[in-house]
Amino acid sequence: DAGVIQSPRHEVTEMGQEVTLRCKPISGHNSLFWYRQTMMRGLELLIYFNNNVPIDDSGMPEDRFSAKMPNASFSTLKIQPSEPRDSAVYFCASSEQLSNYGYTFGSGTRLTVV
Amino acid sequence: KQEVTQIPAALSVPEGENLVLNCSFTDSAIYNLQWFRQDPGKGLTSLLLIQSSQREQTSGRLNASLDKSSGRSTLYIAASQPGDSATYLCAVNNAGNMLTFGGGTRLMVKP
Numbered sequence: 001d002a003g004v005i006q007s008p009r010h011e012v013t014e015m016g017q018e019v020t021l022r023c024k025p026i027s028g029h030n031s032l033f034w035y036r037q038t039m040m041r042g043l044e045l046l047i048y049f050n051n052n053v054p055i056d057d058s059g060m061p062e063d064r065f066s067a068k069m070p071n072a073s074f075s076t077l078k079i080q081p082s083e084p085r086d087s088a089v090y091f092c093a094s095s096e097q098l099s100n101y102g103y104t105f106g107s108g109t110r111l112t113v114v
Numbered sequence: 115k116q117e118v119t120q121i122p123a124a125l126s127v128p129e130g131e132n133l134v135l136n137c138s139f140t141d142s143a144i145y146n147l148q149w150f151r152q153d154p155g156k157g158l159t160s161l162l163l164i165q166s167s168q169r170e171q172t173s174g175r176l177n178a179s180l181d182k183s184s185g186r187s188t189l190y191i192a193a194s195q196p197g198d199s200a201t202y203l204c205a206v207n208n209a210g211n212m213l214t215f216g217g218g219t220r221l222m223v224k225p
Contacts, residue, residue, distance in 0.1 A: 033213070043203070043215040056212065091157060093213075102148050102163040103205075103213060107156065 004106035006092050012112045018080040021109045023092030024073055033103065034067055034077050035091040043091070049075065082113045116141045118206050120216035127194055128224050135189040135219045137204030142182050148213070149178050149189050150203040158203065162189070194223045 005024040013019050025032045033048040047057040049069045057067070064083070069075040079086055089110050093103040117140045127133055137147070146165045150158040162171045162178040164187070170179040177190040191198060201220045205213040 042217050043205075045212055045214075048212060093158075102146070102160050104160065105150075105158040110155075 004092055004094050004104050006090075006106035006109050008109060009107065010110045010112075012114065013082055015083055015113055016081045017113075018078065019082045019086075019111060019113075021077040021090050021092075021111070023075045023077070023106060025075070025092070025094030026096075026104055027073065029094035029096050029104070030072070031095045032069060032075050033093045033095075034075070035093065035105075037089045037091060037108070046077070046090075079111075082111075084113045087112050116206055116208055116214040118204060118214050118216035120202075120204055120219050122219060123217065124220040124222075126222040126224065129194060129196060131194050131223075133191050133194055133221075135191070135202050135204075135221070137187040137189070137216055139185045139187075139206045139214075141206075141208060142185050144182060144206050144208045146207045147178075147180055147187050148205045148207065149176075149187075150205060152201045152203060152218070154200075161202075191221075194221075196223050196225050199223050 007022045031050050034046040035043050036046055037043045046059045047067045048055055052069045065079055067077045089108045091105050091108045093105045095103045119138050121136045144166050148163045149161045151161050152158050164171045164178055164180045175192040180187045199222050201218045203218045204216040207213050
């Protein structure tokens with residue numbers, strides 16, 4: 001298995017532009033998570049899906065952020081409009097089953113908003 | 115709300131030393147605890163997963179223990195090597211299958 005695949009690896013965009021981050025979870029994993037990592041706040045859970053349904057989005061910072069999972073093999077995290085304070089590394093992770101199994105993380109997308 | 119703390123925040127040791135990284139959590143009602151390694155600019159690599167019913171897990175030179183009642187876990191690294199230099203993250207999985215991460219321990223092993 002190729003693991004959790006994220007794209008793009010790096011994204012540089014201007015303030016106000018729309019940014020879309022993509023994630024392909026491991027086949028057979030039914031839970032998918034989006035995390036954000038910054039020096040100041042460490043790793044923060046933004047949202048997670050179970051069986052393609054959003055379960056908890058309380059970590060989504062504001063309405064500018066939205067996430068979708070149209071099918072079991074694809075998820076997007078969108079920021080519109082982007083702001084410099086959104087600059088961070090965004091990780092996607094998946095797990096096989098609720099609670100009893102570990103997470104597998106993707107390599108992340110490093111977002112820079114200038 | 116679960117809070118996870120890792121001590122120390124940074125550690126520098128000479129090659130060959132045995133070392134212990136500490137993780138504490140406030141809510142002992144956990145499903146499992148996972149230790150990750152993160153190299154600079156890279157993603158997270160899972161090292162060990164301990165279920166709530168287990169006391170420890172071992173993989174090569176790594177041993178992780180879990181004391182749920184006291185809210186503590188330790189990661190023991192035997193005979194440290196320069197290649198072990200990285201940030202080590204502890205993450206607790208409790209209600210709702212959400213991982214809560216500690217701040218990490220940044221380890222430097224000097225040749």
